[in-house]
Amino acid sequence: MTEIQNNWPTGIKRTKQRESVLSILEEAEKPLSAMDICSKMGKSGDTAWLSTVYRILELFLKKGIVLKTNIMNSDMAVYELNRFKHKHYAVCINCHKILTMDNCPMEKFIPKLEDEDFYVMGHNLEIFGFCKDCKSH
Amino acid sequence: MTEIQNNWPTGIKRTKQRESVLSILEEAEKPLSAMDICSKMGKSGDTAWLSTVYRILELFLKKGIVLKTNIMNSDMAVYELNRFKHKHYAVCINCHKILTMDNCPMEKFIPKLEDEDFYVMGHNLEIFGFCKDCKSH
DNA sequence: ATGTAAATGCATATTATTCGCATCTTGTCT
């Protein structure tokens, strides 16, 4: 029995599919697309229709449980658990490898914005370029 | 005769449609979607098929003339002229108003990343929250 | 245990974006 199953978010009906999506996101080390999640579910025995996964992700998004991003403006959104700590990614233009950045350059910047008539709820930052392996073309 | 028409980018065949897309982007104060551009073309007399606009934007993107972004993970990409100076946006969650940020918090941060086996080509930063008018719900 | 509101399975719709191909333009070479 995982921690998730003990701390089920309040106000959300508990179903096999939702538990499964949540634990897949828990274990993921990088953001996953709806289809990624769907196929991972297939492997672990539980299955869910793709549209159901979308509906679950939409719910989780509204509840603030997951974050949705469009990495490198690809045509597919990816989702990750909202761990309530900053995490940003550096994406390699060539091999699409995703590196995680540990510190956030925004921390000192955001408060300044607050003075300027904008109440900041969050931000996305994406760095793109070439990773170590792809540096030399 | 506008400045654009005098400084046409090299290596790109000059057509009515391309000139039109470029001057619409020149005059735009915020990023535009392909459809936005298409309808603006209709108004100014020139017209172009939507697929043509997409093809033009794709070309401009490859040539580094425009930047493509997905604001607030909407399902529609928006394009803006690459003015070769940093510009980031703060997007209001409620009314989707877009505020332009003049300074970039990344400037001091990026060189640090360079040391860490990643060659940075560029970045996207998006701040979301509530603007002045929407602050009080 | 039962009833009800809500979730899922499944198929089908929607929407942004891309592709194919015939026709038309642009820029080049003479």
Added chain:
DNA sequence: AGACAAGATGCGAATAATATGCATTTACAT
């Protein structure tokens, strides 16, 4: 200037991600 080749556009149709509708099933409060 005229003609040609490379490439651009018009237009329609294809693709792919995501959303929706509805009948059936499930979770949970009573």
